[in-house]
Amino acid sequence: MTKRPGFVSATGIVVAVVLLLGILTWDLVRGPALFSPGPLNAEATGPALGGVTDHAQLGDDCGACHPAPSSSATMADRCLHCHEAIGAEIAAKKGIHGRLAGAQSSPSCRGCHPEHHGANGALTSLDGATFAHDLTGFSLRGHQETAKGAKFACTDCHPHGYTTFDQSICSDCHAAINAGFMSRHEASYGKDCLACHDGSGGANVDHSKFSFKLTGKHAAVACKGCHSGAGSLQDFQNTPQDCYSCHAKDDEHDGAYGRQCGDCHTPADWGEATFDHAVFPLDHGSEERKATCQTCHPTDPKSYTCYGCHEHTTGNVLNEHEGKSLAELADCIKCHPGGRKGGD
Amino acid sequence: MPKRGRELWYALAAIVAVTALYALAYFQASAFPAASGLVGHGIGILGFVLMLMTATLYSMRKLRTDASWGSTASWLKFHMVTGLVGPYMVLLHTAMKFQGLAGLTMLLTVVVVASGLVGRYLYTAVPRTAGDGGVATKRRVLATWHTVHLPLTWALFAAAFVHVVAELYYATLQR
Numbered sequence A: 001m002t003k004r005p006g007f008v009s010a011t012g013i014v015v016a017v018v019l020l021l022g023i024l025t026w027d028l029v030r031g032p033a034l035f036s037p038g039p040l041n042a043e044a045t046g047p048a049l050g051g052v053t054d055h056a057q058l059g060d061d062c063g064a065c066h067p068a069p070s071s072s073a074t075m076a077d078r079c080l081h082c083h084e085a086i087g088a089e090i091a092a093k094k095g096i097h098g099r100l101a102g103a104q105s106s107p108s109c110r111g112c113h114p115e116h117h118g119a120n121g122a123l124t125s126l127d128g129a130t131f132a133h134d135l136t137g138f139s140l141r142g143h144q145e146t147a148k149g150a151k152f153a154c155t156d157c158h159p160h161g162y163t164t165f166d167q168s169i170c171s172d173c174h175a176a177i178n179a180g181f182m183s184r185h186e187a188s189y190g191k192d193c194l195a196c197h198d199g200s201g202g203a204n205v206d207h208s209k210f211s212f213k214l215t216g217k218h219a220a221v222a223c224k225g226c227h228s229g230a231g232s233l234q235d236f237q238n239t240p241q242d243c244y245s246c247h248a249k250d251d252e253h254d255g256a257y258g259r260q261c262g263d264c265h266t267p268a269d270w271g272e273a274t275f276d277h278a279v280f281p282l283d284h285g286s287e288e289r290k291a292t293c294q295t296c297h298p299t300d301p302k303s304y305t306c307y308g309c310h311e312h313t314t315g316n317v318l319n320e321h322e323g324k325s326l327a328e329l330a331d332c333i334k335c336h337p338g339g340r341k342g343g344d
Numbered sequence B: 001m002p003k004r005g006r007e008l009w010y011a012l013a014a015i016v017a018v019t020a021l022y023a024l025a026y027f028q029a030s031a032f033p034a035a036s037g038l039v040g041h042g043i044g045i046l047g048f049v050l051m052l053m054t055a056t057l058y059s060m061r062k063l064r065t066d067a068s069w070g071s072t073a074s075w076l077k078f079h080m081v082t083g084l085v086g087p088y089m090v091l092l093h094t095a096m097k098f099q100g101l102a103g104l105t106m107l108l109t110v111v112v113v114a115s116g117l118v119g120r121y122l123y124t125a126v127p128r129t130a131g132d133g134g135v136a137t138k139r140r141v142l143a144t145w146h147t148v149h150l151p152l153t154w155a156l157f158a159a160a161f162v163h164v165v166a167e168l169y170y171a172t173l174q175r
Helices: A010-030 A075-082 A084-092 A095-103 A168-177 A179-189 A216-220 A233-237 A243-250 A314-320 B006-029 B038-063 B072-093 B100-125 B134-172
Strands: none
Touching (some): A010 B134, A168 A179, A179 A233
């Protein structure tokens, strides 16, 4: 007779079968709540959706959220069956859910919205460290540390939960930093901070409407680069528009060419300067050794010398101009306005 | 280390190691890792495999008459080690939530482990010196204990089987 393993026991098998039947009976009589890992949330926060004001009212209807694995429906489909407004957001690719769904290959509600954590369990669980806040339409780039130097916590701006945001928090915090600025700023622009500010450090302002157009490298400058300390509309409007007010420190000519930088320079790049050098041809010199400003104007733009270039040594010039002294030969263009030997 | 009871020290060492690794996950999450998460699922599956090994391997070894697979005493020690470490890992898998069938399964696990500890006590406490019928007494006591320990184990695995199927249906296989 083949010996059977010791764990094979007739009594054990009977007990197991009885237990299985008991579980099956319980499931048929009381529903599948036996398999629930925890009570559902019972906090009613709004109007009824899908006939209930909270998930706990679903009772034993596990299928309301859990479709059969063989079904083509997903759990997200079941969520959106009741949460139609969220579904509309996703379909329109707008709002936080529209942006979040667009950023995921297979959107899943339960990644952020757990359940079965009790009647008062949180319905939104976000890891502040990894949540892409930009998807909400507001970047946290400018909100890494508070005014006191502490790291920002989610509750600093969302004390009553992630789904709500009261813009008075902006005012309260920024007024603590600079009350005068905030007072002037709100007097000019109102209290709807998010109408202009997206957290990226600037404001969504259409600068093309103003007299000063942000072209070239001006477009990349942060607002405070030109409007330092500006708080009210008048402050912004009073911002100087002349080049020298901002670019005096950039003047490599030390004021020798005046203060109208725009006469030669454009916002594209300092190096792309245009200058009407009508008094002398700028193509003077050879292709191999093109003259630069410093070649002829080594000290300042108002004085020049031809003695910095190859054959224009004092010896050669004196040889070419017999009977003349160096002092008489200082102003070359008087006789050579075209930069040519013959005086053309 | 004394030769007797060494398997308990091995089990303790394994439990300490498992606890240390679990603690890393706990402190990273600032909470018990969810039973349905990667850590929770992983530790649950490993614990369940150890429990399956506990239930089967020693009995299967006893079917053999040769010692090519090691002594039965060694396999009994192995049974005790896995019988302690496996259930401990399953306890950690629960994330300290004992609702519904999952809670019942954990309760049965605790009862079976307790029953096993009783069996170990009986195995070592009942004398088996020849002469006063010690061996027969021991066999009777252990057989009686067996009639309780085995059905409890079958109940445990039946509940665990339903628990695994239910969690696959309601959670893991959900899209």
